[in-house]
Amino acid sequence: MSEDNRIKIIPLGGLGQIGMNITAFEYGGSIVVVDCGLAFPEDDMLGIDLVIPDVSYLIENSEKLRGLVITHGHEDHIGAIPYVIKQLNIPIYATKLTMALIEAKLKEHMIENEVERHIVNFGDRVLLGDIEVEFIKTNHSIADACALALHTQEGVIVHTGDFKVDYTPVFGEPIDLQRFAELGKQGVLALLCDSTNAERNGYTNSEKAVGKAFENIFEDHDDTRIFVATFASNIDRIRQIINTARKYGRKVAVQGRSIENIVVTAQEIGYLEIPENTLIDIDQIKDYPDERLVIITTGSQGETMAALNRIANRQNKWARIKPGDTVIFSSSPIPGNEKAVSRVINELTLQGADVIYQDAHVSGHASKEEIKLIYSLVRPKYAVPVHGEYRHLKAQAYIARDMGIPKEDIFILQAGDVLSVGRERADITGQVETGSLFVDGLGVGDVGNVVLRDRQILAENGMVMVIAAVLADSGELVSGPEIITRGFIYVRESDEIMTEMSEVASESFRKLSDKGVTDWNKMKSVIRDDMSSFIWGKMKRRPMVMSIFIEV
Amino acid sequence: MSEDNRIKIIPLGGLGQIGMNITAFEYGGSIVVVDCGLAFPEDDMLGIDLVIPDVSYLIENSEKLRGLVITHGHEDHIGAIPYVIKQLNIPIYATKLTMALIEAKLKEHMIENEVERHIVNFGDRVLLGDIEVEFIKTNHSIADACALALHTQEGVIVHTGDFKVDYTPVFGEPIDLQRFAELGKQGVLALLCDSTNAERNGYTNSEKAVGKAFENIFEDHDDTRIFVATFASNIDRIRQIINTARKYGRKVAVQGRSIENIVVTAQEIGYLEIPENTLIDIDQIKDYPDERLVIITTGSQGETMAALNRIANRQNKWARIKPGDTVIFSSSPIPGNEKAVSRVINELTLQGADVIYQDAHVSGHASKEEIKLIYSLVRPKYAVPVHGEYRHLKAQAYIARDMGIPKEDIFILQAGDVLSVGRERADITGQVETGSLFVDGLGVGDVGNVVLRDRQILAENGMVMVIAAVLADSGELVSGPEIITRGFIYVRESDEIMTEMSEVASESFRKLSDKGVTDWNKMKSVIRDDMSSFIWGKMKRRPMVMSIFIEV
Secondary structure, eight states: OGGGGSEEEEEOOEETTEEOSOEEEEETTEEEEEOOOOBOOOTTSTTOOEEEEOOHHHHHTGGGEEEEEOSOOOHHHHTTHHHHHTTOOOOEEEOHHHHHHHHHHHHHTTOTTSSOEEEOOTTOEEEETTEEEEEEEOBOSSTTOEEEEEEOSSOEEEEOOSOBOOSSOSSSOOOOHHHHHHHHHHOOSEEEEEOTTTTSOSOOOOHHHHHHHHHHHHHHTTTSOEEEEEOTTOHHHHHHHHHHHHHTTOEEEEESHHHHHHHHHHHHTTSOOOOTTTBOOGGGGGGSOGGGEEEEESOTTOOTTSHHHHHHTTOOSSOOOOTTOEEEEESOOOTTOHHHHHHHHHHHHHTTOEEEOSSSOOOSSOOHHHHHHHHHHHOOSEEEEESSOHHHHHHHHHHHHHTTOOGGGBOOOOTTEEEEEOSSOEEEEEEOOOOEEEEETTEESOOOHHHHHHHHHHHHHOEEEEEEEEOTTTOOEEEEEEEEEESSOOOOTTSHHHHHHHHHHHHHHHHHHHTTOOOHHHHHHHHHHHHHHHHHHHHSOOOEEEEEEEEO | OGGGGSEEEEEOOEETTEEOSOEEEEETTEEEEEOOOOBOOOTTSTTOOEEEEOOHHHHHTGGGEEEEEOSOOSHHHHTTHHHHHTTOOOOEEEOHHHHHHHHHHHHHTTOTTSSOEEEOOTTOEEEETTEEEEEEEOBOSSTTOEEEEEEOSSOEEEEOOSOBOOSSOSSSOOOOHHHHHHHHHHOOSEEEEEOTTTTSOSOOOOHHHHHHHHHHHHHHTTTSOEEEEEOTTOHHHHHHHHHHHHHTTOEEEEESHHHHHHHHHHHHTTSOOOOTTTBOOGGGGGGSOGGGEEEEESOTTOOTTSHHHHHHTTOOSSOOOOTTOEEEEESOOOTTOHHHHHHHHHHHHHTTOEEEOSSSOOOSSOOHHHHHHHHHHHOOSEEEEESSOHHHHHHHHHHHHHTTOOGGGBOOOOTTEEEEEOSSOEEEEEEOOOOEEEEETTEESOOOHHHHHHHHHHHHHOEEEEEEEEOTTTOOEEEEEEEEEESSOOOOTTSHHHHHHHHHHHHHHHHHHHTTOOOHHHHHHHHHHHHHHHHHHHHOOOOEEEEEEEEO
16 A cells, blocks of 8 residues: 555644644654653643643554654653653654753653663764654754754655744854755655744844843943843853843852753853853852842743742842842743733832843744745645644644645644655544643642542532431431531631531431431432532532541 | 821722722712722632622721712722622712613612612712812723812812723713813822833824724625624724624624623613614524624633633534634733633634734723823822732833922822822821622632632642541541542542552551540541651642541
């Protein structure tokens, strides 16, 4: 069958309507996995810490696995690696910084010695079974990001990873547009392209623009302390803050575990050179006048436990806001974090800080014109928009159509879809089992929808328990019923509502006894229903009602 | 004492750092209350439906109450009226539409016959004890909004309410700038001015701009059905949608309770005249071709139960999205709703709709230049920024300083602050008791921080109960311990973890028995602690652990 020669593209790990950043590419007898990201829980996933992909399909096909190839070191591309690697034996390929970040994760999970790892350079081509993977330089909000060309006998697939086109990057080279062009000239079957900013017109600004903004702000605030909150992983941003600080004669202190770690890591691998006498320890800030200080912090997303929020709330040991301080948010809120960010801005403002949250940030993702540029260089036969919410994928689909790709050659995939791509045609040829697993504490997958539904009910209205000691056979009430509530309403033992609920439960027992009901399940259900009706009728509330019998 | 002659301004109903929209103005022996709004719960107020102000201060001073004056009919200005009016006997003064909306609320609470009400017109002056209240025309995203001038023997205070400057409103007059100027010429003590958009540069666009945007969109989508989601209370917006529909030969159907109600109300009071043969019932849409239909819906904020979300999720009886439909969001997300809105956009897109969420909305609040305009006309001695988060109030404070008001004459008030304003000076002279009450179901104020903390714990990690029947005096275990969990992890009776927890509890009982402990409180606390430690050690989770004894 000619079908057998096509390349299969399978996004895994569903969350909502689309997959996470983990995609299997299957050709011949080989599977190459690209990225292995986690997702952060949605609002209704109460108590969940992280969401990771279900990789059953990879486990079932473990004999075909040739390599896990990572495009860059953001959490949504590397965060699930420790969890997945515990289930799969697969070597990892990544650029230098990306690998350093992965290694830190493996160490945390104490599995760094169990994983085969290969650091690659831009331009490298690695043969992984029947698929040769080529690493191509791109630009993004983290250093060392790359696109991939997957070469097979059937043809080439290009995967951009997360990217932007930065002609004037702060460190390293611009995106290797020539290589994209060369691949396009030779012929590319499918392009998987970043959609995150596919709704934005024009071009995304160069990272260098932020440096200019910093200079203006430092110029205008030359007599105050300056705090800058930013994303830990954006080393170029940190570099620019440090450079601006030096230019204006300021020392730099760093606050927040993730930024402290990345500064150490980046220095170790030679990605961040900080001149002597620039960095100071946070406990030294008291020794310098305000206008000689910059403090770089975590917490630009309003995270409760991060440095900036703790500084704002006077919980940080070394730094507190005083009137006149300048605080720069070198970030924009990730959707869903707007309110948390605003809360921190309010708190900082309340304490007298001058908060600047405009202009000091650029996105790491390509806008419409950059996406068009990539399409014109690569000229793929098939378009597969990736990265982003469904609306973003759809926005890229429109761009692809504008670029002349017929509607039927554009594929928006759902998690588990198997897209078979060949010289003659491409279509969805099947589905594999996948989905998401919830990580809660040390548990992976032991919290599912039933548990979440219970948490939702408990969160909304708390619970009311009817507790009774009952004779096993006769169902006769020996002690109780007692009423206990948690998270319901503020009540004391002596409150009328407690007496009323007690009477409702006693009445249920009487009724059951009169009818001669002795089946515990039946009894419990009647008691639960009576109590629920009473509470709804009286208060229009629906707590979780439980009837708990103990046998004596 | 000269102090006695000053006017007291007291914001009530604290939520976070600032008050809700309810402010007491006290002069001589008279109190006039301006607005009476509710707030929507913050993310951590689990299960709370609404937040209303604590008006203890007004209850204590009920003999001074002269009137409740309302600036406009948005929920954050009228929503708490039914709750507050049950505690206070106070006549209400409002313009026509505002009063119609208030009356709908009073009817819902079945108290419409217990409240004295006065409809006022722009330009009216109403003497309320020692304070004469003047109603001044403004523009806002709801019709009939007004500013207030509070005239006293000590001087005049101007309160803008929520406002913008719209030179070309869709209905009615522009804001009465001349009256603001006249008052300013005569001398104004204090200006309380809307801060919501005080961070935005320039001017807020006229409502008419939205009409132009609608025309462009209707022109471009002349062969599809058009859905428009907007705020129910924005009658001018609804008017513009209807006018555009007529121009392009479309019938209009309305979906969603709040919009259906407002369309009826607005027609009844003559604020919305819909030509015959324009409005059709929702169940008639099947009788018209797509290009002849506009459906106006609620749900522009992504609300789960609103019409648009139900249409997107195929739960609406009459309307479903089909490929090619155009959906316009004539709104922008209120902070905190961004993710919910995005979820609906994704769902609509997934079903094939072309979703338009740019250009079809303007704000109802004054931007920087409009705020400056009001300051130049009114030229107050004191500035009291109101409406908005702390950051917005602060942004207006900067504007006030730019406009020449000395720093010490600008007051950002917290809930309960008493600002005394006089000809000679203004300062904060005290605090009154106030705060927020949570409304949950029919309950007002019976859910407080203890209950919310319990709900938080239950939401995060669920609960584990250790249940035992115990002899009253000796504390001897008669039956159990049994383990029951809810919202914790997915477990079956037979799972190892259940056995382990059972053993932990049994071991606690043995230990207590060996030590001869018979005090129930002591016993319960040991059992709870042992179980919590075990669960934390094994799973790094912290459910609510309860030990429940029943006496036999």
